[in-house]
Each structure stands twice: as C-alpha cells, then as structure tokens.
Amino acid sequence: MKSNAVFLIALAICVPVGLWGLFAPDTMAGSVLGFTTWFMVGASWWWLALCSAFVIFAAVLALGPWGSIRLGADDDRPDFSTASWIAMLFAGGMGAGLLFWGVAEPVTHFAAPPGLEGGTPEAARVAMVITNLHWGLHAWSIYGICALIIAYFTFRRGGKPLISTPLVGLIGGRAERGVLVGADVLGVVAVVFGLAGSLAMGALQVRSGLASVLDVPETIGVALAILAVLYAAYMISTRTGVEKGMKLLSNINMVLALAMMLFIMLVGPTAFIFESAVDTLGAYVSQIVTLSFRLFPYEGLTEWSASWTLTYLIWWLAWGPFVGVFIARISKGRTIREFCAGVILVPTLFSILWFAVFGGAGIYVExxxxxxxxxxxxxxxxxxxxxxxxxxxxxxxxxxxxxxxxFIFLVTSADSGTFVLSMMTTDGRLEPPATAKIVWGGLVAVITAATLLSTSVEVARAMATLGAIPFSAVLMLQVVGFLRALASEPTGRAKADQVT
Structure with a gap:
C-alpha cells in the first residue's frame, strides 16, 4: 500500500537523524551546516532563479485567463470567512517567524548591509528593502503555488491531497509508482525538518523572553522544558481538528498581533513608521526585478546571499509542502485569482507594514x-x-x-504541521487517525530537541532548509503536471464559445 511505503520510508529517514542529533548534536550540527551551505553557495543561481520564477508564475495565473477557475466545482463556495482564512494563513505560514525576525532582521542589516557602510540612512533603507524581499512576494508565491497545485487537484479534479497527485500520469510505466512514493516521502521529510528547525528557533525565543520577564536562566534544560510544554499543547490542539482548534487559535493570535502592532505604532515614532512603510513599499516595488535576480558575484558576497536571501527562499520551499497542503485544505471554493490575492498580496502588504512598525521603530532607536x-x-x-x-x-x-x-503561533504551526504529516502518510485522509498524529508529533519534537541541543540559531535555520533541497525537483514536476491539467480547462474565450 502506498501510504505504508511513504510512512515507513519517511520514518526510516527521519528517525536516524533525530537519534543522531540527540546523541551527537555537535556532529549533526556541523554536517547539516556544511551540507546546506555547500548547496546554497554552489547552486545559488538556481535557487534564486527558481524562486523568482514562482513570483512570475503566480502573477500569470492571477492575471491570465485561468484566474476565474474555482478550486472546486463551479458552484462551490469557501468554507471559511475571509478574515478567518487569512488569520490561518499567517498562523500556519510564518507567524512565529515574523515575531522572531520583526526587529532582529532589519536592525541586523542596518548594522551590516551587504556591500555598504552600516549605520547610515542609506543602510536603513537597504535593510528594510532586503527584509521585505525575504518575507514578501517570493515567500508567499512559493507557498501559494505549492498550495494552489494541491488545492486544484484535490478539489477541482477530485484527487487526493498528496504531493504526488499532480504527478499521476506524468511519468508513466513501471517507474511511476516509485516516483510517486518518492515524491511523497520527500515532501514528508521537507516538512519534518522545516518544522523542527522553526520550532527550535521559536523555543529559543521563548526562553529569551522568559529570561527577560522572569529572569529564568537561559539553559538547554529550560529550552527542552519549553519544548515539552509546546508538545503537549500542540498535540491537544491537533486532536480538535482544523475547524475548531486551529481556527480558534489563529483568530486569537491575529487579534493579539494586531493589538501589539497598533500599540507600538501609536506610542512609538508614528510618523516615522508610516513614512518608513510608504518609502519601503515604493523602493521594494521599484527594485523587485533587480532584487529578484541579484547575487552579489562582483562584490564577493555570495556567502552573504547564501546565509540570508537563499536560506530564506529555501526555507520557504521547505515549508512549501506543509503550508501548501494546509492552505489547500482551507481554500476550497475560492477562485485562482481570489486565492492569489489572499495568499500572496495581502500577506505581503501586511508583512511590509509589520516590518515598518517593528523594524522601522528599531532603526529609529538607532x-x-x-x-x-x-x-x-x-x-x-x-x-x-x-x-x-x-x-x-x-x-x-x-x-x-x-x-x-x-507560543500560540508555535502551537498553530506545529498543529497544522502534524495534521499535514499525518494526512500525507495515510494516503491523503482529510481526517487522519490519532495514531498518525501521535507518531509524527512525537518525531517532530525529537528532531526539534536534537536541534536545540546544538544551541545555535544558525543550525536551526540550516535544519529548516535541509529537506527543501531535494524537494525542489518534485516541485518542478508538480508545476509541469499542473500546466498540463490547466491546458484542458475551458477559460476566457473558450467559455464564451461554449455559452453561445
């Protein structure tokens, strides 16, 4: 049975990595960092071109004749309100990351921008633009394309919500079954490593917060205790299902995030924040083409690109299978055009405002x-x-x-990740059994613990990108299968001819 093969092979890959990290964390950390750095530096041109192509592809789908195609039957309508839908997008996609890097990244680039003197007004402008390159259209286009393909084949074509579904019939022959199993396995591995790396960073930030608020010592024991509480919380949440636990937590988080952002906006340098947002938006839009293909080869800053821009882009690819399947699950009934606007444009604009508030205020302090x-x-x-x-x-x-x-963002991310892993390893069941959730929720916690033992944010980031490197090949095949399916859709003039 295909689901058994995916389950067993994925376990056979993930369990040894988790044990390796628990018993030899330094060795694992060095190997993961070396592997990801080698791939990012050696093939930097490929990763940047691939991810920029997703932005172009998303624009073509939204603005072209396929935009009116509904993700489902023509008379289907969305299951969730637009507000709840967008709240779940953030909670499952990058909510914890926005909090972790909201101040840290702009201030870091301000102090040391690539190829420029740090601490200057020009460095501030460059820092904001670079940050939004990493968290804007590219990130959400990767998520959007991954989700759109799965949603289309699941709800429009009646297929299973699996990574391999768009590949059915693409290869043909005896080799096809092996390719389909391999695609699902790579998707599972990408989700496990991507989720573990992100949860590790979140646990380290919670530890720092506890040290700031309650003077709790920043030890590895505290980090592991935070992970244990987090594990209990997301396992309870995942048992309640998407419609209850995930929706409720996502709405609570969106209200809290907006309240915090408004507070900083109002008591902080309000005029500067809005000026920063408008200035950054203009600079980002005007430079998006150049930024989308810039690697700094003449300045000798390829390693900077690898450690920042490419790490982020591959990180989004790593989360692509998980966020893609999850977003697909909550997006039934929306048109491709509405989907692209909600999944790509709205989150990008919100991210620009978020970084203008937190990063802009941080730069103002400097x-x-x-x-x-x-x-x-x-x-x-x-x-x-x-x-x-x-x-x-x-x-x-x-x-x-x-x-x-x-904490709630981490719970929602782990909740949705566990749900997706369980679904992917039970032949695409929309309501996977509790045993599958327990297995994958526990394994993610073990690999997160192994990552925490390295005590390094850099290792956590590298772990988050590890699974995306092989998964990129599967994603390319998915796009080919999607284009082949779209070619058979009646759109634009073809629909008008059918009516007459």
Missing amino acids: LFGPGGLSALVADNVSEALFAFFGYFPLAGLLSVAALALI
Whole structure:
C-alpha cells in the first residue's frame, strides 16, 4: 500500500537523524551546516532563479485567463470567512517567524548591509528593502503555488491531497509508482525538518523572553522544558481538528498581533513608521526585478546571499509542502485569482507594514534615539524583540503578550504541521487517525530537541532548509503536471464559445 511505503520510508529517514542529533548534536550540527551551505553557495543561481520564477508564475495565473477557475466545482463556495482564512494563513505560514525576525532582521542589516557602510540612512533603507524581499512576494508565491497545485487537484479534479497527485500520469510505466512514493516521502521529510528547525528557533525565543520577564536562566534544560510544554499543547490542539482548534487559535493570535502592532505604532515614532512603510513599499516595488535576480558575484558576497536571501527562499520551499497542503485544505471554493490575492498580496502588504512598525521603530532607536539595540541583537538574536520592548512603556506587559503570541503561533504551526504529516502518510485522509498524529508529533519534537541541543540559531535555520533541497525537483514536476491539467480547462474565450 502506498501510504505504508511513504510512512515507513519517511520514518526510516527521519528517525536516524533525530537519534543522531540527540546523541551527537555537535556532529549533526556541523554536517547539516556544511551540507546546506555547500548547496546554497554552489547552486545559488538556481535557487534564486527558481524562486523568482514562482513570483512570475503566480502573477500569470492571477492575471491570465485561468484566474476565474474555482478550486472546486463551479458552484462551490469557501468554507471559511475571509478574515478567518487569512488569520490561518499567517498562523500556519510564518507567524512565529515574523515575531522572531520583526526587529532582529532589519536592525541586523542596518548594522551590516551587504556591500555598504552600516549605520547610515542609506543602510536603513537597504535593510528594510532586503527584509521585505525575504518575507514578501517570493515567500508567499512559493507557498501559494505549492498550495494552489494541491488545492486544484484535490478539489477541482477530485484527487487526493498528496504531493504526488499532480504527478499521476506524468511519468508513466513501471517507474511511476516509485516516483510517486518518492515524491511523497520527500515532501514528508521537507516538512519534518522545516518544522523542527522553526520550532527550535521559536523555543529559543521563548526562553529569551522568559529570561527577560522572569529572569529564568537561559539553559538547554529550560529550552527542552519549553519544548515539552509546546508538545503537549500542540498535540491537544491537533486532536480538535482544523475547524475548531486551529481556527480558534489563529483568530486569537491575529487579534493579539494586531493589538501589539497598533500599540507600538501609536506610542512609538508614528510618523516615522508610516513614512518608513510608504518609502519601503515604493523602493521594494521599484527594485523587485533587480532584487529578484541579484547575487552579489562582483562584490564577493555570495556567502552573504547564501546565509540570508537563499536560506530564506529555501526555507520557504521547505515549508512549501506543509503550508501548501494546509492552505489547500482551507481554500476550497475560492477562485485562482481570489486565492492569489489572499495568499500572496495581502500577506505581503501586511508583512511590509509589520516590518515598518517593528523594524522601522528599531532603526529609529538607532538613528534618532538612545541607540544600543543593534549591539543587543548582535549579541543574541533571540532576545531582539524583548530588548526592543525595553525602549517603550509597559515593556513587561508587552513581553508577556509577546510570549503568549509566540507560543500560540508555535502551537498553530506545529498543529497544522502534524495534521499535514499525518494526512500525507495515510494516503491523503482529510481526517487522519490519532495514531498518525501521535507518531509524527512525537518525531517532530525529537528532531526539534536534537536541534536545540546544538544551541545555535544558525543550525536551526540550516535544519529548516535541509529537506527543501531535494524537494525542489518534485516541485518542478508538480508545476509541469499542473500546466498540463490547466491546458484542458475551458477559460476566457473558450467559455464564451461554449455559452453561445
């Protein structure tokens, strides 16, 4: 049975990695960092071109004749309201990441922009644009294409919500079954490693927050205890299903995130924040083509591109199978055009505003305020958000709210990830059994613990990108299968001819 093969092969790959990390964390950390760095530096041109192609492809789908195709039957309508839908997109996609890097990344690039002197007004502008390159159209286009393909074949064509479904009939012959199993296995592996790396970063940030608020020591034992509580919370949440637990937590998180953002916006440098948002939007839009294909080969900064831009893009690819299947699951009944607007444009605009508020205010502290934030961020990136709150009133309350927000974001990410892993290894069952959730939820926790033992954010980021490297080949095949299926759809003039 295909689902058994996927389940067993994926376990055979993931379990040894988890044990390796538990018993020899330093060796595993060095190997993971070496492997991912070698691939990103050696094939930097491929990764950037591939991810930029997704942005172009998404634009063509949204603006072209296929935009009116509905993800489902022609009379299907969405299961979730637009507000709940978008809230779940953020919670499952990158909510915890926005909190982790909201202050840290802009301030880091401001202090050390590629090829420029740090700490200048020009460095500030470049820092904001680079940050939005990493979190904007490219990230959400990768998620969007991954999700759109799965949603189309699941709800429009009646297939199973599996990574391999778009590949059915594409290969043919005896080799096809092996290719389909291999595609699903690579998807599972990408999700496991991507989720573990992200949860590890989140646990480190929660530890830093507890140290800031309650003076809890920043030890590996505390990080593992946080993971244990997180594991219990997301296993309880995943048992309640998407319609209850995930929807409720996502809506709560969206309200908390908006409240925190509005507070910083109002008590902070309000005019500067809005000016930064408008300036960044203009610079980002005007430079998007150049940024989408820039690798710094003449400046000798290929390693910078690998450690920042390419790491992010491959990170989004790693989360593509998981977020893609999850977004597909909640997007039934929407048209391709509506889907692209909701999954790509709205989150991109929100991300620009988010970084203008947190990153812009952080840069304001450096340029016009007391300064010192960039040094704190450089010392421990996990503490960036809580150090930032120290420059504002009600810092303690903000830190407590941020801890709650981060924790719930981690729960929703792990919840949806466990759900997707269970679905992918049970032949695409939309309501996978509890035993599958227990197995994959536990394995993700073990690999997260192995990553935490390295005590490095860099290792966590590398772990998050590990599974995406082989999965990129599967994604290309998915696009080919999707294009082949779209060729048979009646669109535009063809529909008008059918009516007459």
